[in-house]
Amino acid sequence: MMIALLTLTLFITAFPYTASSQAKEAELPFNDIEKHWAKDSILQAYEKGLVDGFPDGTFRPNDIVKADQFIVMMLRAFSENVDGVTIFDQEWYEFLSTHQPGFLSEIRAAVRKNQFDFQMAKTGYWAKPYIDMLYEMPYLLEFDSVFPKDYKRFEKQIKREEAGYLLAEWFHHFEGSFDSNYTEFVRNNSGLKDFNNFTDKVGAYRASLLISGLMNGYPDGYFYPHRYVTRAEALTMVLRLRDPSLRTPYEPDLKGQYYTEVNGYITLFSDKFKYDTYNSLVKLGRKHVTTGFLKINDIGTMMVFKNNDDAESYDYYTRTGQFPLRPHVEMVTGVSGGSSQIVFVLYPKSKEMPNSKAYFDSVLELFAGNDKGAELKKIMQTYEKNLSKQMYFTFNMKDFSMYNSGSDIVLEMYY
Known part of the structure; x- marks a missing residue:
């Protein structure tokens, strides 16, 4: 009975979900997002099939996500449904063929090797197919200093600095990097009061997050690297990763430089x-x-x-x-x-x-x-x-x- 309840909980916290008739009858698909700051991102993610809601018609945007849920969102952001089958987005494949063709062949080989189809494991750890794919792409190395290949590591709640690490690793792999002098300048002139409070092994990419616009600071002048990531925040981040038009890159004052x-x-x-x-x-x-x-x-x-x-x-x-x-x-x-x-x-x-x-x-x-x-x-x-x-x-x-x-x-x- 305990295993059955755990499996049900994982299913409800992951993908996909089906909203209740109560939510469907409402103008919005979920009954708890009307006044939420991430309403537009939640609706966009819902329309793209990234996530759905809970059986009671809620989305629960302020629930904390775990690392495995976050990486599932990331991978699904680069997927599409073709004739009822979920595959990597062909538009993204075309982008890689022009900008990072070496990675394209490796990803295709990894998909074939793992028979990866964006589905949860039918037995055992539900997120194993997704996590295995990360290291086969290879997006992460098995001995990665932040996310080594340890399934228990992904079952933990994820902090903003850790989510930022995953986003920046993806960005640097598949999109590009920035001038080292410029990133150093941004690190020292971000205007964020806690921008030096990142854990050492996680914070190497923190300037890239601002420059790319994948993550931003809060209006009160803090980044809060150790704050846990909510469902709403996670969706906003992965949508930015998939769609550069949603990003707001940080533009420092370069006067005198x-x-x-x-x-x-x-x-x-x-x-x-x-x-x-x-x-x-x-x-x-x-x-x-x-x-x-x-x-x-x-x-x-x-x-x-x-x-x-x-x-x-x-x-x-x-x-x-x-x-x-x-x-x-x-x-x-x-x-x-x-x-x-x-x-x-x-x-x-x-x-x-x-x-x-x-x-x-x-x-x-x-x-x-x-x-x-x-x-x-x-x-x-x-x-x-x-x-x-x-x-x-x-x-x-x-x-x-x-x-x-x-x-x-x-x-x-x-x-």
Whole structure:
């Protein structure tokens, strides 16, 4: 009898539920959400089939959720029903095929291996199929520092910092990441009074939660990382994870900071020299790359390709780890990330730069200063003849180094 009652409780707390006739007769599907702050999110989740209500017609938005219930919500947010069968959303699959194709093949293999169909286990622990899928995707590692593969770990109530960890792990796996200088700035300037109160192993991603808009602070200026997550809050979080249009990204005051924004991605530079040099490199590239294609990246670098198709293919093969298939890149120039004080240019040993020769020469002029680009180039040509190891030299009171990088050569200038 005890086992039967426990099974019934798990079923009622998980998915799916059927609202009572009392709730169905009402204007809303549940009789306890009319004045709740998350009413719209609850209705949206209900319409998508993410959750339903309890037999008494309630939704109980303020009930605390457990980690297993949270991850079921997450996975179901990326599902759809096709001919009565629940599968991963094909729209999401298409997104992965473009942005993270390596993960797409692994997820499909995991679905086949586990015969995963978004259903609860018929015997034993009800959430086991969902949890097993997390580690097969692989979204989490079995020895994860926060959520190792321990079923009892998922039976515990989940705190906001733990939910944030799961959300950010998913975001970083399948969507992307942010500039390290920018995330550090947000951590230190969030305006939230308890933003440093995260548990160490959980808090690494806390700035990403704000920047992405997956989670926000409260109006009273606190984040409350150790507060437990309610059903309403959990739904709001997973809906944001699935639909970026529902997010409200945090936008810090960057007045007085050195930064650029490329395709919505903010790069924060550690000093004025790096910022000025980056802008000069962009300006020179736009001036001198009159044929071919100049790709301005969101990490402080520029690349020159034969055409836009080559640039897109390069990105694709890089994401999929098929490096030998990447098309030729004529040159790369930019500034280092983090706090290191380096600007650089990478160019082919073959000197095949039909679309970027003028750009290359202008970059050397910029690095050398005082119209001494041609002199710097001659010195470089001397070192190129016997570049068996990294060479260091000083020119025009500036420090440089040169070294081989596969079929290319890298010139770095230290400032």
